Amino acid sequence: xxxxxSEKVMDHFMHPRNVGELPDxxxxxTIGNPVCGDVMRLYVKIEDxxxxxxxxxxxxxxxxxxxxxMVTEMVKGKSIPEALEISNRAVAEALGGLPPVKMHCSxxxxxxxxxxxxxxxVKSGREKEFPEIKLKGEHDEGxxxx
Numbered sequence: 273x274x275x276x277x278s279e280k281v282m283d284h285f286m287h288p289r290n291v292g293e294l295p296d297x298x299x300x301x302t303i304g305n306p307v308c309g310d311v312m313r314l315y316v317k318i319e320d321x322x323x324x325x326x327x328x329x330x331x332x333x334x335x336x337x338x339x340x341x342m343v344t345e346m347v348k349g350k351s352i353p354e355a356l357e358i359s360n361r362a363v364a365e366a367l368g369g370l371p372p373v374k375m376h377c378s379x380x381x382x383x384x385x386x387x388x389x390x391x392x393x394v395k396s397g398r399e400k401e402f403p404e405i406k407l408k409g410e411h412d413e414g415x416x417x418x
Contacts (some may be wrong), residue, residue, distance in 0.1 A: 273410055275358060277338075277370075278368030279368065280338075281335065281338045281367045281415065282334075282367065284337070284339075284367065284385055285334040285338045285341075287336055288328075288338070289344055290326055290327050290328060290344035290345070290348075290383060291327065291328060291329065292328075293315060294325055294327040296317055297315035297316060297317050297327070298316070298392050298394075298395060298396070299315070299316040299317075299318060299388040300313065300388055300391050301313070301383075301384045301387025301388030301389070301391055302314075302387065303384045303407070305376060305413060309329045309332065309410060310330070310332030310377065310380055311330065312329075312332070312340050312381065312384040313328065313330070313365070313383055314327075314328045314340070314343070314384040314387070314390045315388065316392060318389075318392050319353050322350070323350050324348075326347055332377070332380075333377070335370055335374035335378075336377045338367055338394045339381035340384070342366050342367050343358065343363050343381040343384070345366075346358055346380070347385060348365065349372045351387040353402075356405065360408065361377070361378070361383040363381050363399055367386070383409050386406070386407055387407060389402075389405065392393055393405075410412040
């Protein structure tokens with residue numbers, strides 16, 4: 273990784289926050305981009321509609337790891353509606369920007385978060401309460417969602 277990345281991106285890459293699995297997660301989202309090979313798995317624990325814990329495991333480039341780390345920091349303690357407001361642009365801005373060629377990593381992070389929340393809602397029979405949850409990558413070329 274070279275000078276095209278902000279200090280914050282480098283910090284989250286070198287010292288990622290909230291890495292690992294969450295054994296008591298009640299929502300898990302896995303998003304992959306077959307073109308670049310990045311795979312993100314995000315685990316959330318939601319209680320009383322608040323995200324009380326979040327962890328991630330990402331196989332990918334430095335930007336994929338940094339965006340995963342940042343999204344976990346941004347979402348902890350948020351309500352479901354607040355978490356759904358977090359956009360890939362907000363993740364990129366929080367990291368001090370990403371090179372254009374790496375913006376797709378922030379989309380993966382947003383989609384992994386939305387996928388984990390959707391998983392929680394489906395498991396708890398509440399998906400009809402948030403029908404607007406869409407994954408950005410669903411409409412992009414070259415993205416597959418397992």
